[in-house]
Amino acid sequence: xxxxxxxxxxESDLIMLVGSNPEEAHPVIGMQIRAAVERGCKLIVVDPRxxxxxxxxxxxxxxxxxxxVAYANGIMHVLIKEGLIDKDYxxxxxxxxxxxxxxVEDCTPxxxxxxxxxxxxxxxxxxxxxxxxxxxxxxxxxxxxEHSTGTDGVMSLSNIAMATGNLGKRGGGVNPLRGQNNVxxxxxxxxxxxxxxxxxxxxxxxxxAKFEQAWGTKLSxxxxxxxTECFPAMTEGKIKAxxxxxEDPVRTDPDTHHVIEALKSLEFFxxxxxxxxxxxxxADVILPGxxxxxxxxxxxxxxxxxxxxxxxxxxxxxxxxxxxxxxxxMNRMGYKQPALTPAEVMGEIASLTPSYGxxxxxxxxxxxxxxxxLQWPCPDANHPGxxxxxxxxxxxxxxxxxxxxxxxxxxxxxxxxxxxxSTGRVLSQYNAQAMTGRVSGLNEIExxxxxxxxxxxxxxxxxxxxxxxxxxxxxxxxxSVARVSEKTKPGQTWMPFHFxxxxxxxxxxxxxxxxxxxxxxxxxxxxxEKLV
Amino acid sequence: xxxxxxTIDGKTLEVVKGTTILAAAQMxxxxxxxxxxLKDRSAIGSxxxxxxxxxxxxxxxxxxxxxxxxxxxxxxxxxxLTTYRRIALDxxxxxxxxxxxxxxxxxxxxxxxxxxxxxxxQEYGIETASFKTAAPPKxxxxxxxxxxxxxxxxxxxxxxxxxxxSAARNHTLRTGKKGTRTTISAPFGKNWKSTECESCxxxxxxxxxxxxxxxxxxxxQPGEVQTTRTTxxxxxxxxxxxxxxxxxxxxxxxxxxxxxxxxLLCVKGRYGSYNFVDSNDRIRTPLIKNKQTGEFExxxxxxxxxxxxxxxxxxxxxHGGDSIAAFxxxxxxxxxxxxxxxxxxxxxxxNNVDNCARV
Ligand code: SF4
Ligand code: SF4
Numbered sequence: 069x070x071x072x073x074x075x076x077x078x079e080s081d082l083i084m085l086v087g088s089n090p091e092e093a094h095p096v097i098g099m100q101i102r103a104a105v106e107r108g109c110k111l112i113v114v115d116p117r118x119x120x121x122x123x124x125x126x127x128x129x130x131x132x133x134x135x136x137v138a139y140a141n142g143i144m145h146v147l148i149k150e151g152l153i154d155k156d157y158x159x160x161x162x163x164x165x166x167x168x169x170x171x172v173e174d175c176t177p178x179x180x181x182x183x184x185x186x187x188x189x190x191x192x193x194x195x196x197x198x199x200x201x202x203x204x205x206x207x208x209x210x211x212x213x214e215h216s217t218g219t220d221g222v223m224s225l226s227n228i229a230m231a232t233g234n235l236g237k238r239g240g241g242v243n244p245l246r247g248q249n250n251v252x253x254x255x256x257x258x259x260x261x262x263x264x265x266x267x268x269x270x271x272x273x274x275x276x277a278k279f280e281q282a283w284g285t286k287l288s289x290x291x292x293x294x295x296t297e298c299f300p301a302m303t304e305g306k307i308k309a310x311x312x313x314x315e316d317p318v319r320t321d322p323d324t325h326h327v328i329e330a331l332k333s334l335e336f337f338x339x340x341x342x343x344x345x346x347x348x349x350x351a352d353v354i355l356p357g358x359x360x361x362x363x364x365x366x367x368x369x370x371x372x373x374x375x376x377x378x379x380x381x382x383x384x385x386x387x388x389x390x391x392x393x394x395x396x397x398m399n400r401m402g403y404k405q406p407a408l409t410p411a412e413v414m415g416e417i418a419s420l421t422p423s424y425g426x427x428x429x430x431x432x433x434x435x436x437x438x439x440x441x442l443q444w445p446c447p448d449a450n451h452p453g454x455x456x457x458x459x460x461x462x463x464x465x466x467x468x469x470x471x472x473x474x475x476x477x478x479x480x481x482x483x484x485x486x487x488x489x490s491t492g493r494v495l496s497q498y499n500a501q502a503m504t505g506r507v508s509g510l511n512e513i514e515x516x517x518x519x520x521x522x523x524x525x526x527x528x529x530x531x532x533x534x535x536x537x538x539x540x541x542x543x544x545x546x547x548s549v550a551r552v553s554e555k556t557k558p559g560q561t562w563m564p565f566h567f568x569x570x571x572x573x574x575x576x577x578x579x580x581x582x583x584x585x586x587x588x589x590x591x592x593x594x595x596x597e598k599l600v
Numbered sequence: 601x602x603x604x605x606x607t608i609d610g611k612t613l614e615v616v617k618g619t620t621i622l623a624a625a626q627m628x629x630x631x632x633x634x635x636x637x638l639k640d641r642s643a644i645g646s647x648x649x650x651x652x653x654x655x656x657x658x659x660x661x662x663x664x665x666x667x668x669x670x671x672x673x674x675x676x677x678x679x680x681l682t683t684y685r686r687i688a689l690d691x692x693x694x695x696x697x698x699x700x701x702x703x704x705x706x707x708x709x710x711x712x713x714x715x716x717x718x719x720x721x722q723e724y725g726i727e728t729a730s731f732k733t734a735a736p737p738k739x740x741x742x743x744x745x746x747x748x749x750x751x752x753x754x755x756x757x758x759x760x761x762x763x764x765x766s767a768a769r770n771h772t773l774r775t776g777k778k779g780t781r782t783t784i785s786a787p788f789g790k791n792w793k794s795t796e797c798e799s800c801x802x803x804x805x806x807x808x809x810x811x812x813x814x815x816x817x818x819x820x821q822p823g824e825v826q827t828t829r830t831t832x833x834x835x836x837x838x839x840x841x842x843x844x845x846x847x848x849x850x851x852x853x854x855x856x857x858x859x860x861x862x863x864l865l866c867v868k869g870r871y872g873s874y875n876f877v878d879s880n881d882r883i884r885t886p887l888i889k890n891k892q893t894g895e896f897e898x899x900x901x902x903x904x905x906x907x908x909x910x911x912x913x914x915x916x917x918x919h920g921g922d923s924i925a926a927f928x929x930x931x932x933x934x935x936x937x938x939x940x941x942x943x944x945x946x947x948x949x950x951n952n953v954d955n956c957a958r959v
Contacts, residue, residue: 073837074859074860095798095835095837095866096837096860096865096869097837099767099768099866102769102770246836247836247930248835248836248930248931249832249833249835249836249838249931250930250933250937251836252836253930253937254928254929254930254934254937255930255955257934257937257938257941258937258938258941259928259940259954260954260955261954262951279945283942283945283946285946287946288922288945288949288950290921290951291951292951293925294954295927295955298925298952298954302925306922307923307952308915308919309912309915309923309924310924310926311908311924311925311926311948313926313927313928313932313936313940314929314930314932315929315930335911336911336912338908338911340929341883342883343881343883344881344883344896348883351889352889352911353886353887353889353904354896355905355908356883356884356887359833359877360830360831361828361830361833363936364933364935365932365933365935365936366933366935367933368838369836369837370836370838371838371860373838373859374934375831375838376829377830377831378828378829380826380843380845381848381878382848383878383882383884384878384884385885386884386885386886386901387884390932390936390940394936394939394942394943395939396905398942398943398946398947400905401913401948403947405939405943405946410933413939414934416938417935417938439829439856439857439858439859440858440859441838441859510871
């Protein structure tokens with residue numbers, strides 16, 4: 069997030085929520101957004117499906133799945149045409165507005181409305197309401213990124229914030245809600261092929277030299293590939309070994325058949341995990357790690373806040389802390405890695421990662437911080453952390469407008485597979501259920517697969533609420549239970565992906581966003597049939 | 601904003617205009633007992649336990665509701681106040697099941713929200729209810745898997761209503777009316793599934809008597825647990841939680857006042873964040889797959905690590921580091937992920953490192 073949770077929920081005059089259902093996926097933020105609306109903050113909900121917060125919205129945009137870029141460009145068109153952009157801010161702090169203006173010239177409300185299947189008056193009203201708010205925040209989630217055009221979706225939203233001067237301002241910003249507890253931190257720590265910790269680029273020879281010197285060894289400069297690209301590379305035999313720490317791609321990645329095929333073609337597959345997951349079953353070796361309650365360390369939340377994780381218990385058995393496993397492997401493979409404590413590891417991170425330069429366990433535990441954590445960038449030990457990014461300008465000088473162009477989703481419905489499927493989460497379950505599936509009360513709240521389908525489509529198919537159905541795509545077929553409602557529009561369906569008794573990822577498509585390589589979970593073509 | 605000065609128990613304080621006597625006293629570390637008051641959640645001023653004497657006023661005033669004025673002189677303890685507070689408590693417990701306020705040894709050792717009434721009764725020496733009237737016991741609401749409501753323990757302080765309305769902002773827990781009396785209608789009865797309740801348990805955490813109770817609390821006494829402050833392991837909100845351990849086992853979780861959550865938790869964080877830790881199906885030893893049978897067999901760490909490092913070294917030698925990929929866990933700690941990518945880059949000699957950020 070460019071801004072903080074507090075900042076968005078307490079300072080904003082308007083929140084535009086795009087492809088995000090925080091009440092289910094980030095519940096405690098959902099509660100605070102409800103509080104924001106109750107104190108008078110305006111709310112625009114942009115989502116293909118009615119979510120809980122839709123009831124609180126001033127404007128609801130129930131757009132066709134996969135048309136976020138068209139929507140955002142349509143808003144941009146209106147902002148420019150109606151003179152609602154912040155000219156001073158644009159002149160001072162940005163560049164590229166002219167190219168963007170050219171691109172969105174054609175994105176008239178009428179065209180946008182046709183692509184997104186919305187009312188053009190709602191689009192215009194949303195643009196005006198957003199522009200009229202002194203402080204307007206955009207909040208988005210996987211509904212934007214999980215498309216083959218996801219990166220464009222994000223950039224087109226940033227354009228809106230930048231053109232109205234809402235970037236680098238309290239109560240404004242472009243705020244992705246990160247899924248897993250430490251997905252922000254994992255990215256910060258260099259768990260990405262192109263980045264060392266702190267997004268320092270592997271491709272930059274100076275950076276490479278810095279890490280070679282710090283770690284005292286020669287490092288590969290060969291460009292790495294992303295996880296989702298690795299699966300095809302395994303099947304092709306280019307990737308021969310996989311070392312996996314956590315994760316359960318057999319359940320959470322799209323197109324399950326193809327993931328399994330990839331794992332089977334590996335020469336060697338090692339897994340560090342707490343449980344025998346669907347993925348671990350394909351491993352040659354499983355190393356038992358430790359859960360968050362059995363270790364010291366830190367997580368970085370969605371607002372870049374580094375907070376402590378503290379050990380509460382030991383469990384019986386012959387497990388090792390994950391960090392010790394990695395240290396042991398490094399030493400056995402010929403690299404002299406001293407056995408550091410988690411606090412010492414944070415010291416090394418801080419010494420090599422400018423944005424974490426002032427972070428230490430001692431500081432996080434100090435009375436002075438009083439459990440408030442530190443939001444990066446926090447460059448030195450006296451720095452209080454940074455609740456809002458870009459307050460004093462952009463890191464790269466001027467903010468660059470991107471020029472995203474709408475492209476239809478990779479797989480569109482046709483005669484054989486006439487319905488569109490999107491996938492998502494429910495409140496009481498978490499991802500592959502490795503943790504929540506072990507709590508019977510949570511399963512009692514929501515414990516098995518279902519598919520939401522519009523009442524018109526259901527009537528045409530002769531399907532009633534609560535009936536068992538078969539759901540198929542070009543990639544597979546599963547059984548599920550129909551929930552008939554008006555939550556989705558005709559032609560559109562929605563499924564949660566948590567449940568193995570009808571896991572939607574047998575159906576989803578492995579088409580990847582061309583830049584971030586995020587799979588297209590939100591759109592694929594299916595057919596639904598009544599089971600007799 | 602302008603400041604005012606007041607004196608509490610002989611201490612002179614300067615506070616912002618509009619501050620209540622209670623808030624002023626708390627800033628100066630002067631303890632005034634409270635019951636129905638819950639910061640940022642509820643201040644209905646009904647229990648009269650926080651009464652204080654203000655010079656020039658005939659009767660004691662509730663500290664949670666009374667705004668401090670310039671030159672005020674406040675006394676927070678006196679014999680008269682003790683009598684007032686005793687009567688207030690005695691009235692409160694008059695129709696209450698004894699479970700809500702009678703002290704038992706184990707629970708009195710710890711100061712938690714749910715036994716606040718017990719603690720106060722102990723402090724003020726309430727041993728019998730003087731104003732008891734015969735009332736038939738009321739039925740419990742007990743169908744929600746995590747939460748129950750026992751009206752026989754309820755003092756109608758409305759802290760739960762404050763928690764649901766002003767904090768969770770769910771508005772499913774409401775007050776009702778029965779004749780002239782205010783009642784609490786908690787959504788945990790038979791139709792719990794069809795209510796808007798999100799089972800977040802914030803109401804239970806606010807309850808001073810245990811009338812609304814998280815069922816896990818039945819498994820232990822507050823005095824026998826240790827607390828560890830940590831971060832919720834589920835979503836990116838990063839709520840601060842207090843893990844409760846009894847005899848080295850996790851038994852419960854409570855919401856802590858973190859910057860992102862301000863004491864709130866959701867149903868996952870509250871009821872799903874610890875049960876899995878020691879569940880029976882945790883893998884507790886290294887496992888190596890037997891190639892013949894396809895079954896996993898228990899191995900020593902040395903065997904398992906030797907296999908990992910020798911196979912990876914072979915593959916690296918034959919096909920180069922680029923034939924190895926390493927996926928990190930976006931649920932693990934920063935320190936673990938840092939070492940993981942360092943391992944991949946230094947000894948696997950690959951940049952094929954990623955995490956599940958995209959899924
Ligand atoms: S559990 Fe949460 S939503 Fe349900 S009544 Fe209590 S505070 Fe309200
Ligand atoms: S308690 Fe709920 S909202 Fe908070 S971090 Fe955990 S899962 Fe997320």
